[in-house]
Amino acid sequence: MRNEALDHAATSLPAALDRLKDLLRIPSISTDPAYRENCAQAADWLVADLASMGFDASVRETPGHPMVVAHHDGPGPHILFYGHYDVQPVDPLELWDTDPFDPVEIEGDLGPALRARGASDDKGQVMTFLEACRSWKAVSGTLPCKITVFLEGEEESGSPSLVPFMETNKEELSADLVLICDTALFGDNTPAIVTQLRGLLGEEFTIHGPKLDLHSGFFGGAAMNPGRVLAKILASLHDDAGRITVPGFYDGVPELPAELKAQWDGLDFDPTEFLGAVGLADPAGEDGRSVLEMVWSRPTCEINGLDCGYTGDGFKTVLPAQARAKISFRLVADQDPHEIRKSFRAMVEGMIPKDCRVEWIGHGASKASQMVTDHPAFELSRQALSDEWGVEAAFIGCGGSIPIAGHFQRILDMNSMLIGFGRENDAIHSPNEKYDLRSFEKGIRSWIRIMDKISQG
Ligand code: BES
Ligand code: ZN
Numbered sequence: 001m002r003n004e005a006l007d008h009a010a011t012s013l014p015a016a017l018d019r020l021k022d023l024l025r026i027p028s029i030s031t032d033p034a035y036r037e038n039c040a041q042a043a044d045w046l047v048a049d050l051a052s053m054g055f056d057a058s059v060r061e062t063p064g065h066p067m068v069v070a071h072h073d074g075p076g077p078h079i080l081f082y083g084h085y086d087v088q089p090v091d092p093l094e095l096w097d098t099d100p101f102d103p104v105e106i107e108g109d110l111g112p113a114l115r116a117r118g119a120s121d122d123k124g125q126v127m128t129f130l131e132a133c134r135s136w137k138a139v140s141g142t143l144p145c146k147i148t149v150f151l152e153g154e155e156e157s158g159s160p161s162l163v164p165f166m167e168t169n170k171e172e173l174s175a176d177l178v179l180i181c182d183t184a185l186f187g188d189n190t191p192a193i194v195t196q197l198r199g200l201l202g203e204e205f206t207i208h209g210p211k212l213d214l215h216s217g218f219f220g221g222a223a224m225n226p227g228r229v230l231a232k233i234l235a236s237l238h239d240d241a242g243r244i245t246v247p248g249f250y251d252g253v254p255e256l257p258a259e260l261k262a263q264w265d266g267l268d269f270d271p272t273e274f275l276g277a278v279g280l281a282d283p284a285g286e287d288g289r290s291v292l293e294m295v296w297s298r299p300t301c302e303i304n305g306l307d308c309g310y311t312g313d314g315f316k317t318v319l320p321a322q323a324r325a326k327i328s329f330r331l332v333a334d335q336d337p338h339e340i341r342k343s344f345r346a347m348v349e350g351m352i353p354k355d356c357r358v359e360w361i362g363h364g365a366s367k368a369s370q371m372v373t374d375h376p377a378f379e380l381s382r383q384a385l386s387d388e389w390g391v392e393a394a395f396i397g398c399g400g401s402i403p404i405a406g407h408f409q410r411i412l413d414m415n416s417m418l419i420g421f422g423r424e425n426d427a428i429h430s431p432n433e434k435y436d437l438r439s440f441e442k443g444i445r446s447w448i449r450i451m452d453k454i455s456q457g
Contacts, residue, residue: 002452004139009131009444012138016131016444017114017437019049023085023123024103024116030065030086031157039065039153042085046126046151053134055149060169062161065153069172072133076145076455077377080175080414082404083126083182084155087118088429095431106434109425110188113434121428124435125181125420126151128443135448144455148175152404155182158202158364162404166411177377177454178408181443183398183420187268191385191393191446193378194418195371196296199331200401201340202363205348206324209356213309214319223319224355227308230323233351237301237327242286244301244329246344252334256297264292267394277425296397300330328363330399337365366403372415380457381417384449388442421446 009016028042029035043059043066050057050070057070065086090100098104103116114124129149136143150173154161166173186192209226210219239245256264271291275281285294294300308323310316329344331337341362352358373395385393398418405416421443427433 001136001140001144002448005132005135005448005452006445008135008139009441009448012131012135013441013444016127016134017440019131020114020119020124020127020440021103021116023049023127024114024118025101027101028065028086028118028153029089029156030154032089036065039086043068043151043153046085049130050149053130053137055147057149060165062154062165064161067153067161067165068149068151069169070149072143072147072149074143074146074455076451077177077457078146078148078175079451079454080148080150080173080178080408081129082150082152082178082180082408082416083129084122084152085126086153086156087121087123088156090117090431092431097432100431100433105437108434108436110423110436110438112437114437114440115432115434117433119433119435120422120426120439121433122155122182124440125422125443128421128440129179129181129447131444132447132451135444136451144451146175148173155402155404159403163407163411166407170412174412175414177375178405178414178416179450180402180405180416180418181420181447182402183400183418184422184424184426185420185439186394186396188423189389190268190391191389191421192396192419193373193381193385193393194398194420195373195395196332196397197369197402197405197418198296198299198399199335199337199366199368199406200403201329201331201337201365202326203328203341203344204324204326204361204363206322206359207352207356208322208359210319210321213321216317216319220317220319224353225319226323226356227320229351229353229356230306230308230325233348234303234306234325236351242284244299246301246340246347248343249299249301249335249340251339252336253299254333256293260297263395264290264296264397267292267396274424292397295399297332299332299335302328302330304328326363330401331366332368333370335368337367341365364403366401367406369403369406369409369416371405371417375415375417376457377417377454380453381419381450384453385419385446388446388449419446419450
């Protein structure tokens, strides 16, 4: 039946692409309240699509954006598939070559690709799995495994409704294994199973100084400038060796185990190419660490946004009343986001001069997660991926964060297997996001093979 499903996927690819385009036309930006209705619309679209394949599918309301939950019976093990239908905002819009919500086929570096916000992260990836199910169903009338699909609409904005939803729907969401399609290939041609993800801590703070913006000639020199205070704080977050200076930050950060280091050293990875592709040459992390370590197994502190004074065209001699920064920390191993939040805030508050005060907004706080790879599905999926791609699948780390993998472990005692088909140059979260048609097609084919292997395993 597997080969019939693969053939079906090939002949129905144009229709699959049309369906993906329909989904991409819905601007489901979760972080911006202006798009609330569109998020609901995307959830409805997915429920209708799943129902058309014979899933028992429903939209489940939450205080935020709705969840989609769908069930289909089958003979093999019970698999829960997770993905997200929400997308990142599109700004800066002027840097897009076409409308982000009007998907177009473009010629990419490895052949045709589809350009649109969410093409890669995560609508295109979600649809690889749904299309694989559609092909199985079309050729056999059923699915090779029992499948629950669980799709979220708040992943890109910190998933505020996720944990309560998982807790109240524990039984319904329980399965033997979780599959997540929200990660990338390793390089351009090597399929990958992600075995560790970094955690994430978000902090936003505003330093307030004078009660209004001042003339920087009239008051400059006498009045404390919040921009100056902020610059000093930000400049002190890393030392000259690239280490983060927040007290206690490295508690719970181990050295990379020798076995894993050897495995990563054996991967075909060229740091010069990796940085060269984005116009850089010099690794900016801690001294003495490899680039793969820097992005997969070392924690970071990055400035994500800064806002202070006059930033429009031209020039204005202003002494701003406030300065604001958005900072994120990527966390690894046993680092505790709540302890780090406390320590970071104490450090910042200790640097605020008399005439200023600081106001805080805490964003998401999730720990890093480590998958348990001795579940037989890992080896079976590795074989399935190798069969499809003609290259041995790699077990890799991932610098990004998908906090739900940890929630599945802690709340539902379920292990996740993260397999995705995105590429580093997909420009996720950036202008001109795209998903290669090759990723889409081979993604569908990979899931068909994976379901087949797991169902027999
Ligand atoms: N799909 C990404 C995670 C990802 C990033 C996988 C890079 C592979 C490579 C996911 O949607 C995402 O962007 N997550 C956010 C975290 C979220 C809590 C806002 C991230 O990593 O910044
Ligand atoms: Zn994503």
